[in-house]
Amino acid sequence: MELADRAVGFLLSIISLSIFTYYTFDHFIHKYFLPQDYAILIPVFAGVVLLCLLSVFIGFVMLKSKKKKA
Structure with a gap:
């Protein structure tokens, strides 16, 4: 230790x-x-992009799994 x-x-x-x-x-x-404004803007923008990409990925997975069942 x-x-x-x-x-x-x-x-x-x-x-x-x-x-x-x-x-x-x-x-x-x-x-x-960078200016202090970017301390809020960059993480918010990154979060929105991440949520959008995650939603698209989940949508593709759901569509793909629906096609396999049919």
């Missing part, structure tokens, strides 16, 4: 250091990111 504890501790240290670094240098690197 000691190795797993060390790995978790190392991972938490890296995450904490990266968050600290991000908020320290936020104003320098902020210009490299």
Whole structure:
């Protein structure tokens, strides 16, 4: 268990250091990111596309299984 504890501790240290670094240098690197509007638009668009593709897939599977029964 000691190795797993060390790995978790190392991972938490890296995450904490990266968050600290991000908020320290936020104003320098902020210009490299997309505008904040895209933080909502991209996941919503991806979700709608995913639901559409999933619906089409389920529809094809249902049609295919109906043809096999007939």
